[in-house]
Amino acid sequence: MNIVLIAEDEILELEFLTILVQDMLLPEDKLVTCENGVQAIQLAKQYKPNIIFMDIMIPEMDGLSAIQEIRKFLPNSCITIMSAYSEFSYAQKAVSLKVFEYLLKPVKPNVLKEIFQTMLKSATSDYSLVEEKPKEMSIDTKEDRQFFIEESVKFINEHFKEKLTLETVASKVYVNPKYYSHMFKKEMGVPFTEYINQLRIKYACRLLEITNYQAYRISYECGFSDPSYFNRVFCAKMNMTPQTYRRVKGTPQNCPDF
Template sequence: MNVVLIVEDEILEREFLTLLVRDELHKDDKLLTCESGAQAIQLAKQYRPNIILMDLMITEIDGLTAIEEIRKFLPNSCITILTAYSEFSYAQKAISLKVFEYLLKPVKPILFKEIFNKMLKTLSNDTVLVEEKPMELSLETTEDRHYFIEESIKYIKEHFREKLTLEMVASKVFVNPKYFSHVFKKEKGVAFTDYINQLRMEYACRLLEITNYQAYRISYECGFSDPSYFNRVFCAKMNMTPQAYRKYVHALKQSDSTSKINVGC
């Protein structure tokens, strides 16, 4: 018999999770719900659930603290976190507490059921509940991979002008860096570094066209810490130096302007 505990302080969210969980349980399974960390600890001591679904920002005692306390007397319970907070420090703490999954709200029903059934299967097979490995979202379906890539691209486009590493982006979507690199290249057709550099080159070209900034300043504006490396990347991508590109663009503009004057005459 499975004993499932849902800890969620938002009524609608709790009812939503309850409906999804009930669809997957058998008649002899028990389902418990509560809205605070203190209640979660009390119910866990009383009913000893083998599956716990825990929100983080709950009243009285926060979710991570509640899990830390529950782990003292239920070390093998299968626990998944559902939260709207993506801070990496939370995920790091969750890893240390051997959480099964870390899901970001809003959670799609199909993804939630997939994770919940994995929890049930893990328990029924009597396998080790959690390996000590980087936290990962479930990315097995095409839809999930697209969502993961879209979130990554959104973050990259907002921050490509800053110091940005593969590990930093992977941590934002709670994916192992090696796995992130593999999926990114498969979905986008280019490696992570090449994608970042392409965005930076496009921005560099724009700055060369509309400003009088020196190349070293443009390199910093585009997120490069080393101007010489910026020059090498620019030459490799554009087959000319930044200075040559600026002259080329200005020459084109002058030529175009002259053509328009001749037509007018």
């Protein structure tokens, strides 16, 4: 038996969800609904739902706060968040609460049906959301992809001088590394490694112009762990060695603008 709780204060959204969910439930299953966070906690305590749909911006107590309380007594419930807000902090908080999915409104009926079917299968097989690692969230729309890429690019631009791997950045936006690699190339027009190398070589050019650092030190300053690899990448990008660049291109305006 499945017990589904929907917390949504927009009447049309609640009606839409209710019709969709009821159409997929069995006669012995139960559906309960509410319009604010306080009611959501009360109903969760009363009915102990194994599946929850929660809007973020609901009255009296926001959805994330309500989930935080519900997790104290229902740690294994499958919870999907629905939100009109794509702020990265919301997504981060959602993952920390081990939500099943984070959906941006408006949600297409076919997408919601697919998500609900997956939640039903997970609930039936007694799937536990208490994992050592946060669940990687799916990213279905172009707007979602652009948002997550923008957030990851901000992180890359701030940390490219450090040891930075595809897996590290993908984990920051909670997506599968292989999918993130494909998504990054599609949105940015260049592969992940190529983008980081562009940033590092541009910074290397700047250091060659304004410092007397040896090439091996510049390679480390730019985030390369291997000076030989740095030299190969630099030569491939600039068609000259770092030493030659310093000798003949030692003015800031000659630094490449990738």
